[in-house]
Structures are given as structure tokens and as C-alpha cells.
């Protein structure tokens with residue numbers, strides 16, 4: 001059974017983002033919403049708990065990745081600093097064949113995500129507890145993913161050093177940003193170059209009801225990550241490559 005909000009969500013996602021969702025998938029979003037609100041009472045996962053707002057600002061916002069050909073054609077994805085699971089869990093629900101790896105440095109968020117993965121019966125979803133600077137040096141994760149994402153983790157110049165080491169040659173890093181990304185983009189030019197990548201393009205979108213602006217910044221990886229990156233945990237955000 002789906003209700004008015006779920007039908008609105010399915011219609012918007014289909015019309016704006018070109019993503020078709022079945023009733024089974026809509027039920028998965030609803031279960032995710034319930035788990036989020038339930039666990040949020042015990043730990044800090046999100047400031048947004050009103051049902052319509054979660055569907056728009058977390059689920060729809062995560063699914064805006066669907067407008068990017070680089071994202072929908074990806075077979076593997078790593079989400080760095082996913083927190084309560086954004087954008088990777090909503091995107092994985094919509095594209096169940098995608099192999100998803102989630103990295104977060106906070107153990108209790110990883111425990112929450114394990115419950116979500118189990119309850120939603122998501123296959124090929126790997127949860128890694130650790131700092132991106134350390135995990136990005138491991139052979140299983142370095143230069144390995146078609147698509148790497150990060151939403152609301154850090155400013156772009158520092159974020160590039162956390163995320164680009166995970167991207168395979170010819171793969172893409174998508175930074176999900178709000179307004180005011182122009183200065184960030186300017187100050188990120190050096191980090192992009194040093195990490196053997198290239199800015200491809202930026203795509204602007206708006207949330208359907210709230211109408212606030214979103215930017216998807218698409219950065220392509222040109223080859224392997226130079227061996228000096230990422231630097232030791234803590235350094236990339238404290239001393240970004242500006």
C-alpha cells in the first residue's frame with residue numbers, strides 16, 4: 001500500500017530524474033524512513049525528521065544523482081562520509097544492481113546502516129568503519145570505484161583528497177553541494193590537479209517543493225592516485241591542497 005506522499009515522490013522522481021520506482025522500492029524507502037526516525041531518538045543521525053521533508057531533502061536529493069549518465073552507468077559506488085546513508089542508500093534502493101561501499105568514521109552510524117542494509121535486504125552493500133584517509137590507502141578500495149560520492153562532508157579542496165583516491169581511472173567523483181559552490185570550486189583547482197583528476201562539469205538542480213538549489217560537481221579521474229595521497233588522517237581537511 002502506498003499513500004499520497006509516496007505517490008508524489010514516485011511521480012517527481014520519474015518526471016524530474018527519469019527514475020522508475022516499483023511499489024516494492026517505495027516500501028523500502030518507507031522502511032528506511034521509519035528506521036531513521038526510530039534510531040534518531042537514540043543517536044544523532046539527522047536534523048530532518050518530518051516525513052515529507054525526509055522524502056524531499058534526503059531521498060529525492062540523493063536521487064538527483066540519477067540525472068548524471070556517469071552515475072546511472074556505474075557498476076560500483078563508494079559513498080564517503082555517508083552518515084545516515086546519504087546519498088548511497090536511496091540510490092542503491094533505486095538501482096539495486098549497483099555494488100555499494102559506504103565509508104564512515106563513526107562506528108554507531110555504521111551500526112545503524114548495517115540494520116538498514118539487513119532490514120531492506122540490500123545485496124552487495126559493504127559497510128566500512130574508518131577514516132577515508134586510511135581506507136583510501138588499502139588495495140581493496142584504492143583506484144577501484146566507477147563512482148564516488150560525498151554529500152555534506154567538507155569543503156571541496158579537502159574533500160577531493162578524501163574521495164578521489166577511491167575513484168578508478170576514467171571513473172568519476174560527484175560532490176553534492178548546495179548554493180555558493182563557486183568559491184569552493186575555484187579553490188579546489190590545485191587539489192584536483194595534484195590528485196590526477198579533471199573537473200568535467202557542474203549540473204544545477206532545484207528541490208521540487210523547497211526550491212533550494214543543488215549542484216552536482218562532476219570530477220573525472222585521469223589515472224592512478226599519486227602515491228603521496230591521501231596524506232595522514234586529519235591533514236587533508238586541516239591543510240587542504242589549496
Ligand code: SAM
Nearest residue numbers: 081082083086104105106130131132151152153
Ligand atoms: N553524507 C551524509 C548526509 O549528506 O547526510 C552525512 C553528512 S555528515 C554531516 C558527515 C559525515 O562524514 C559524518 O557521518 C562523519 O562521521 C563523516 N566523516 C567526516 N570525516 C570523515 C573522514 N575523514 N572519513 C570518513 N568519514 C568521515
